[in-house]
Amino acid sequence: MIIVGELINSSRKAVASAIETRDEDAIRKLAKDQAENGAHYIDVNAGSFKTGEPEHLRWLVEKVQEAVDLPCCIDSPNPRAIEAGLMVHRGAAMINSVSLEKRRHEDLIPLVAGTDFKVIALCMSDSGMPRTADDRIRTAEALLNLLTKHRVKMDHIYVDPLVQPVAADQTFGREFLAAIEKIMSHFEGIHTICGLSNVSFGLPLRKFLNQTFMAMAIAKGLDAAILDPLDKRMMANVLAAEALAGRDRFCMNFLRSYREKRLQL
Ligand code: THG
Numbered sequence: 001m002i003i004v005g006e007l008i009n010s011s012r013k014a015v016a017s018a019i020e021t022r023d024e025d026a027i028r029k030l031a032k033d034q035a036e037n038g039a040h041y042i043d044v045n046a047g048s049f050k051t052g053e054p055e056h057l058r059w060l061v062e063k064v065q066e067a068v069d070l071p072c073c074i075d076s077p078n079p080r081a082i083e084a085g086l087m088v089h090r091g092a093a094m095i096n097s098v099s100l101e102k103r104r105h106e107d108l109i110p111l112v113a114g115t116d117f118k119v120i121a122l123c124m125s126d127s128g129m130p131r132t133a134d135d136r137i138r139t140a141e142a143l144l145n146l147l148t149k150h151r152v153k154m155d156h157i158y159v160d161p162l163v164q165p166v167a168a169d170q171t172f173g174r175e176f177l178a179a180i181e182k183i184m185s186h187f188e189g190i191h192t193i194c195g196l197s198n199v200s201f202g203l204p205l206r207k208f209l210n211q212t213f214m215a216m217a218i219a220k221g222l223d224a225a226i227l228d229p230l231d232k233r234m235m236a237n238v239l240a241a242e243a244l245a246g247r248d249r250f251c252m253n254f255l256r257s258y259r260e261k262r263l264q265l
Contacts, residue, residue, distance in 0.1 A: 001238050002041070002193075002223065003039050003224075003238075004040070004094070005034030005037075005041070005042050005229045006226045006227055008030050008031065008042060008044050008045065009045040009047075009075070010047060010048040011048055014026070015030070016049075019046055019049070019056050024063050028064075031063070031067040033229075035067075035068040035069075035070055038262070041070060041071055041073040041118075042068065043072070043226055044072050044073070044075060045075035046081070047075070054083070057076060057082075057084055058084045060072075061074065061085045065089070071089070071093050072094070073096045073226070074093050074095055075096040079108050079111070082095060082108065082111070083111060086117075092115075094158070095108065095117050095119045096120045096226075097122040097160060098122065098143065099121075099123075099125070100124065100125035100139050100146075105143075105146060109146065109147075112147070112150070113150035114150070114151040114152075118156050119147060120158045120159075121159045122160045122162060130161070130162055130179075131169075133161075133176075133178035136179035137183065140159045140183055140187075143159070144157065144187060154187065158190075158191040158192065158224055160194050160195075161183065161194065162194070162198075163176055163194050163195060164199070165198055165199060165203075166199055167201060167202035173213065180222050181221060183221075192223060193224035193225060194217065194225060195225075196213055196214055196227060197210055200213075207234070210234070211237045214237055214238060214241065215237055215240070218241035218242060232265065235262075236264070239254050239263060240254065
């Protein structure tokens with residue numbers, strides 16, 4: 001499972017103020033803590049700032065990469081902000097995200113064409129949010145065609161079918177899960193990724209719901225996730241679900257994590 005640490009996100013109050021006051025130590029600590037707890041990428045998001053987002057994102061990329069030897073997942077709906085982050089990034093960043101919305105992909109495709117960047121392909125189009133698994137597959141297919149036509153390798157594409165709250169419509173969870181299964185079985189070499197926490201919006205015990213949903217998504221083939229690596233129960237859940245779904249040869253990863261006391265409930 002490829003883990004993208006979600007904590008450096010300006011929707012969190014402490015992070016927004018660290019960005020505003022240029023508190024390098026706070027950002028460095030968040031990057032280090034997530035790296036030490038199993039993150040492979042560090043998500044950086046300054047989307048709550050109406051002005052200066054590109055400059056904030058560039059600063060975040062610099063501070064994260066000074067602190068840890070990991071690539072960033074550059075998270076913005078604004079192609080200009082993504083570009084600013086990429087300018088200072090070392091190694092192959094993950095671009096979060098390209099969608100089928102015309103304005104968004106027209107600006108981003110030239111940035112990713114023929115590169116080794118990982119690209120999150122978000123299942124959103126100009127007709128809005130997807131509802132069914134079929135909505136998601138259609139958008140995913142169009143995005144895959146677009147990206148591969150521009151020489152992005154299948155193995156570098158992470159489809160995000162977009163998690164929607166089950167409190168708004170009880171079919172949203174199962175439609176998302178069906179989409180993961182179809183995408184993973186139809187497109188050879190592709191990856192799937194998601195941010196889980198939307199699923200529990202408007203309900204109590206959100207962490208518990210997110211953890212349960214993660215195990216269900218792993219059973220369908222999800223192989224990357226944007227989550228809080230400091231959530232021990234979530235990380236244990238990932239290890240358990242991968243072993244139980246037959247994605248951990250001889251349960252070696254589960255056993256090693258247990259021995260190294262990284263599997264604590
Ligand atoms: N897909 C993709 N990228 C994404 C998302 C996605 N990036 C952003 C988001 N969704 C995933 N990242 C976060 C980061 C922080 C929090 C949730 C998701 C978070 N939530 C607080 C909590 O859970 O305690 C609540 C914050 C609040 O409501 O104010 O910290 O789906 N490609």
